[in-house]
Amino acid sequence: MVSMAGSTETSKWLTLSITLTIATVSASAAFSVYYWSNRRTKDSNDKLIKELxxxxxxxxxxxxxxxxxxxxxxxxxxxxxxxxxTDNSEMIYPMAPIAIIRSCFSTRNGTPRQPLIVPLARAHLTFDTSRVPPSSLEGLEEYSHCWIIYVFHLNTDLDKLWKDPSRSKLKAKVRVPRLKGEKKGLFATRSPHRPCPIGLTVAKVESVKGNVILLSGVDLVDGTPVLDVKPYLPYCDSIKEAIVPDWVKMNDMLAVGCVDFSDNFFANLTRYWPAIVNKSLYSSPEEFKNLIKQVLSWDIRSVSQRTQDEQEPSRNGGHDTIYHLNLEKLDVSYRITLNGNVLVEDITLVLT
Structure with missing residues (x-):
């Protein structure tokens, strides 16, 4: 009986040993298969990556x-x-206006000499959609100001540009308003009369709708052709260390003491308002009156007009010459008083 029991135990251990051996071999084989399979996959991926x-x-x-x-x-x-x-031919670059300005300034007279000095001066900048898709303006509304490159299309000497340079007689020096007519070199000024009649100005971006930008603080006359628009970047466009000559700083030379209105002015403005309200850039006669005040807060007379009045006050009745300012088809008449103030006398509708 003991011998039989011992034989049974030996058989169990033998069976267990064989089972463990088989399991170990199987696991080893499985690991080998998994390892080599992964190795082949990795090699394949490495090869694919190298090829790519x-x-x-x-x-x-x-x-x-x-x-x-x-x-x-x-x-x-x-x-x-x-x-x-030929040796005398001029090089011509393919440039054409891409937009047009519709501003409150109907004529050159009265249009500010510099941008932003009349905050209420508004304009629509309307792009030609056949040349510029409206999507080109996407993102511009995120800027507060923009640069505008345009053409001085109302210059009276544009015909000189088509003449031979030897006969064009373009002036090298121009009269400076702040210096009471004293002359400076053309390129030391912002005179519109230049060899290439291209202007550069900055304006405030009020809104962008479709192919139209609403601007304020403009110094552009109605109908101005625009060549390009660029966003204003303070970090590189504003130079704190910039130096200018002293005569440029003399803003008081063109500033007037005050702007007053005659008793019947506002009544006349209100009477004519319905004729322009549908096309006006302004919401009310009160706002339009403020525009007039801002424009005339600066002496908008030409150098010759101002010099003539100062030198011959008796000829024109002691500074009683009547001047005119044309805004949105309304003619504003005013005069400069003896103490240098402006008196706005009347307003009439310009017939077209």
């Missing part, structure tokens, strides 16, 4: 070569287009 990197590098090289070729072709084309047919 190689393909990307080849594409970048090809793209760079194509770009360099395109740039060279564009340079050659531009050179050919600007190539003078």
């Amino acid at each position: 990197q190689k393909s990307l590098n080849e594409a970048l090289v090809k793209c760079s070569a194509e770009r360099q070729g395109r740039i060279r072709a564009q340079q050659d084309l531009r050179k050919a287009m600007l190539q003078a047919k």
Whole structure:
């Protein structure tokens, strides 16, 4: 009986040993299969990544070569287009207005000499949608101000630009209003009469709707052609260390003492208001009156007019010359009093 029991125990241990051996071999085999399978997958992925990197590098090289070729072709084309047919030919660049200004200033007279000095001076800048899609303006409303590059289209000497330079007789020096007519070199001033009649100004962006920008603080006359618009960037456009000559700082030379209105002025303005309200940039006669006051707070007379009045006060009745300011098809008549103040006398509707 003892011998039989011992034999049974031996058999159990043998069976257990064989089972453990088989399990160990199976686990080892399974691990080997898993390891080599993962190794093959990793090798395959590494190979794929290398192939993709190689393909990307080849594409970048090809793209760079194509770009360099395109740039060279564009340079050659531009050179050919600007190539003078004769030694006397002028180079012409393909530029045309992309927008038009509709401002409160109907004429050059009265249009501020500098931007932002008349905060209520408003304008619509309307883009030509055939040249500029409205989507081009997306994001501009996030800026407070913008630069405007435009054409001095009402210059009286534009015909000189089409003449031979030797016969154009463009002036090298211009009279400066702040210096009572003293002359300075053209490029030391912002005179509109320039070899290339291009102007640069800054304006406040009030809103952007579709293809139209509502601006304020403008110094642009109605109908001004616009060549470009750029956002104003204070960190690089405003130079704290900038230096200007002393005569530029003399703002009081053009400032007037005060602006007064005649007793019947506002009644006449209210009477004419319904004729312009639908096209006006202003919401009420009161706001329009404030615009007039801001504009006339600066002496808008030309250098010759101011000099003539100062030198010959007796000829014009002691500074009683009547001047006119045209705003939104309304003619404002005013005079400069003996003490240098402005008296706005009347307003009438300009018939068109």
